[in-house]
Amino acid sequence: MSLTVEFRKVTKSFGPVQVLHGVSFAFEPGRTYGLLGENGAGKSTLMKILAGYLEPSGGEVLVDGAPRHFRNSREAEAAGIVLIHQEFNLAEDLTIAQNIFLGHEKKRGLLLDDDTMRREAAQVLRQVGLQASPDTRVRQLIVAEKQLVEIAKALARQARLLVMDEPTATLTPGETQRLFAVMAQLKAEGVTLVYISHKLDEVEKVTDEVVVMRDGRFVTRQPTASLTRHEMANLMVGRELSDLFPPKDPPPETPPLLQVRGFRVPGWAEDVSFEVRAGEILGFAGLVGAGRTELFEGLLGLRPGEGELQVDGKRLQLRNPGEAANEGITYLSEDRKGKGLHVDFGLRQNLTLMNLHAYAQPWLNPAREQQALKEAVQSFGIRTGDLEQRASALSGGNQQKLALAKVLQPKPRVVVLDEPTRGVDVGAKRDIYFLVQRLAREGQAVIVISSELVELIGLCHRVAVMRAGRLAATLDQAGLTEEDLIAHATGTR
Ligand SMILES: Nc1ncnc2c1ncn2[C@@H]1O[C@H](COP(=O)(O)OP(=O)(O)OP(=O)(O)O)[C@@H](O)[C@H]1O
Ligand SMILES: [Mg+2]
Incomplete structure (x- = not known):
């Protein structure tokens, strides 16, 4: 046999x-x-x-x-x-x-x-x-x-x-x-x-x-x-790895940058309210099917949703991710192949797709695009033999890094990362954690949706737990343990 x-x-x-x-x-x-x-x-x-x-x-x-x-x-x-x-x-x-x-x-x-x-x-x-x-x-x-x-x-x-x-x-x-x-x-x-x-x-x-x-x-x-x-x-x-997570900064005391009130995504999320400050990392925990991805898809206009969404005090009604990007909100989809990357396009096209106007003066400037790609490959540690190849030729984890580089291209104010380290090796995970912290330090409001509890605990200032489409709890650093998160996610508390 x-x-x-x-x-x-x-x-x-x-x-x-x-x-x-x-x-x-x-x-x-x-x-x-x-x-x-x-x-x-x-x-x-x-x-x-x-x-x-x-x-x-x-x-x-x-x-x-x-x-x-x-x-x-x-x-x-x-x-x-x-x-x-x-x-x-x-x-x-x-x-x-x-x-x-x-x-x-x-x-x-x-x-x-x-x-x-x-x-x-x-x-x-x-x-x-x-x-x-x-x-x-x-x-x-x-x-x-x-x-x-x-x-x-x-x-x-x-x-x-x-x-x-x-x-x-x-x-x-x-x-x-x-x-x-x-x-x-x-x-x-x-x-x-x-x-x-x-x-x-x-x-x-x-x-x-x-x-x-x-x-x-x-x-x-x-x-x-x-x-x-x-x-x-x-x-x-091939070398000794040091700590996976950066030391945590104290939670910021700035006013909320992103505010969500009573948001509803039919069939997926009901009456969800939360806020994120500039410089804050807010985690979203929950079982698969709890509605986390769908909530954010609703907020960003990828699926129908209703309720109040404000960035920096301005009320927004987003109809698609392009509008969201214009308002300074970007979203890394958990579905890398379906919604994240155009795998049949080149690396450069993928990277600059969300921010084309920055490379057009008035027409596209390939040299600047190329420079941006070189920088992204460097700072995100994307392993590629050849800058001219298609995204489909990258290994799984490197596609993830490219997707991340892509959504961060327009220098957003609010970043939503859905499963940012899925399929990523330990060394690259560490790079991404440090990167997330850098984004927060630069004053962005960062939301991390993740199924890896260790990651949420190691990285976030606060973690919101969703259960069956509702916000079951929001825990701050002191209350963050795997047991607590699981208990809220499954409703055994
Ligand atoms: N069709 C292809 N054309 C060109 N290069 C490719 C192709 N497929 C894979 N590669 C390259 O081969 C190398 C090994 O990729 P592979 O997918 O085997 O890595 P992996 O160990 O599975 O990584 P991961 O943990 O990210 O899945 C990578 O540098 C990748 O870019
Ligand atoms: Mg692989």
């Missing part, structure tokens, strides 16, 4: 840029591996080679001792190797069941066997704990649900080696627990598992061994139990 994979001197170049430099190591059968490395280290690239999505430039991949060369993912899947992508790979206009069997349709004679596919889809959906009909169109699902469909799709493929590339980035703690249960079950059946994640506590919990990559090279493979999280992080970055 299980299978061994060995990489021998695998290299990969994209055009002139080499991203894998002779990677050699093995995955032993039936074990669960954590694959660790900074953003851009080459984790996804190596796994895409294994699963037939990319061709290696050199070296070879051995499966059960024999060299294999998969020309596409179907050949790899036929050999039992399945990859769950970091970026979703779903057809939005098809149903869940159609997606699960896409390219592997069940037939009865010449006809599609819809009944069987629907029934088997329902079964894997139950296994991952997604309560949705197999007939639902993927477009109608929220991000976390799409992730569960990806996992269900992999389960239906009967993998012998399953690679999960950041599967829990968008999941709630409950959904994550369920995924771990599914993983334990697969492991018991002898499936080899590869788990890519920047959440080191999860890696610690679910893996037998970790493999660390750095700069396109294999660094080490060690039993998970022999390493602390701190040691894992140091191995990833």
Whole structure:
């Protein structure tokens, strides 16, 4: 049932840029591996080679001792190797069941066997704990649900080696627990598992061994139990990491810059009131589905909403993010691929899209755009071999940094960051935390929506907790503990 994979001197170049430099190591059968490395280290690239999505430039991949060369993912899947992508790979206009069997349709004679596919889809959906009909169109699902469909799709493929590339980035703690249960079950059946994640506590919990990559090279493979999280992080970055969070500044005593009164987003949020001062970092905690993202989408005109919104005493009625940006409010969407970036555009176009007029004098000045891109790459630590490439060529975490650079281009007064460190490595997380503090110190009002409680506690002056569309509590620094946040988010207090 299980299978061994060995990489021998695998290299990969994209055009002139080499991203894998002779990677050699093995995955032993039936074990669960954590694959660790900074953003851009080459984790996804190596796994895409294994699963037939990319061709290696050199070296070879051995499966059960024999060299294999998969020309596409179907050949790899036929050999039992399945990859769950970091970026979703779903057809939005098809149903869940159609997606699960896409390219592997069940037939009865010449006809599609819809009944069987629907029934088997329902079964894997139950296994991952997604309560949705197999007939639902993927477009109608929220991000976390799409992730569960990806996992269900992999389960239906009967993998012998399953690679999960950041599967829990968008999941709630409950959904994550369920995924771990599914993983334990697969492991018991002898499936080899590869788990890519920047959440080191999860890696610690679910893996037998970790493999660390750095700069396109294999660094080490060690039993998970022999390493602390701190040691894992140091191995990833290749140096000793200091404190993740900047020391907190005292809360500012300026008057409120952003004021929200009795705001309502139909179906998502009711009667929400809060304020943020210039120089203040306000966190938003809550379970997935509590309405945090939808509240801010309503405030910024991305979906219908009503109520009072004031910036610096001026009442606003925003109809779209462009108007919001004109009023000095910017928003980093949690849905990086859908709403954050135009992945098929170049880095430069992405960066300057929100602030084009600043580069037009009167027509676009490519030299100034280029300069801005160079500065952003520098100050946000975006790892890219080539400034001329498309955003889609950046690793997941580096796309996140580009998205962040993009929303901060217009020098806003109010910044709303929805899951700003999703998919970002520890070193880059630290950079983002320090950046958030710098924004606050420059006098901006910063709102951080996050599912990582540690992050909210480490970074924010106050944290607002939403539950089922309402503000359940607003805690100030003194009252900030994980237990309290969870208690308010779940309503057990
Ligand atoms: N299609 C592509 N064209 C050009 N460069 C690419 C392409 N895909 C990946 N790269 C580059 O290869 C390097 C490794 O990327 P990869 O996605 O494997 O990193 P990763 O370890 O998965 O990072 P993350 O933690 O951010 O997901 C990065 O520098 C990335 O920019
Ligand atoms: Mg990746």
